[in-house]
């Protein structure tokens with residue numbers, strides 16, 4: 001069985017790859033840093049698992065499409081896709097598509113990447129590593145894509161909200177695929193690392209957060225479940241407990257804006 005893990009070079013994704021290392025699974029490891037991916041691949045092999053690196057960049061739409069095509073050419077039917085790559089942007093950056101960076105990496109690019117995998121019927125399951133902070137997100141049709149509403153706190157929440165909400169629509173379109181959006185835990189990783197005093201304070205706080213390995217074991221238990229959601233739906237889970245969708249992810253207004261952004 002194939003498992004595609006995006007953001008497998010560091011943090012939660014790397015720990016998940018090691019957690020899932022097994023002769024019964026082939027892991028397809030995705031991230032930009034080919035050197036780090038190769039290190040993860042060797043570590044998986046040392047544990048008796050099988051892995052291959054599929055380096056790629058989710059910060060541009062063309063990069064996402066190239067990655068989707070590369071994966072579609074390699075993945076075997078019945079695969080699981082774990083959308084784990086993500087960023088916490090600390091400043092507004094506009095990429096070559098004219099779009100705010102986190103809006104692309106956390107939302108539009110994974111949507112583009114997965115399209116050929118869903119249309120080509122390569123996937124049996126799709127796990128979106130979301131964030132409980134999406135409840136603080138606020139999406140604006142005109143401002144969010146270009147970061148005109150950029151905030152170093154809220155943009156992360158908003159882009160995670162967009163992908164979660166869009167996944168609910170995608171689940172309705174592909175009822176043969178089992179979808180889940182989950183908050184993985186509060187984990188000591190590089191996410192949102194920033195220079196300066198604030199960065200140092202966040203770094204100190206992070207020492208109290210759980211290790212990526214604890215989170216990876218949790219994800220492993222969730223992945224081992226036989227079923228996550230009824231056909232045509234995507235459920236929301238906080239760590240290992242299913243929860244009602246946060247109000248903002250359930251509201252017709254947010255859902256309509258996100259739908260329009262996907263089609264734009």
Ligand SMILES: NC(=O)c1ccc[n+]([C@@H]2O[C@H](COP(=O)([O-])OP(=O)(O)OC[C@H]3O[C@@H](n4cnc5c(N)ncnc54)[C@H](OP(=O)(O)O)[C@@H]3O)[C@@H](O)[C@H]2O)c1
Pocket residue numbers: 006007008009010011012013030031032033034036056057058059083084085086087105129130131132183184185186187188189190191192
């Ligand atoms: N840490 C937490 O407490 C926490 C809480 C809730 C949700 N999450 C979610 O968990 C996921 C993993 O986060 P983490 O904490 O493990 O963060 P991390 O340590 O910063 O790892 C992020 C991963 O994403 C990859 N990535 C970043 N930009 C990319 C790009 N343009 N193209 C391809 N891959 C890219 C990175 O690889 P390269 O740099 O090599 O590309 C890296 O492997 C994220 O979706 C995050 O939102 C984390």
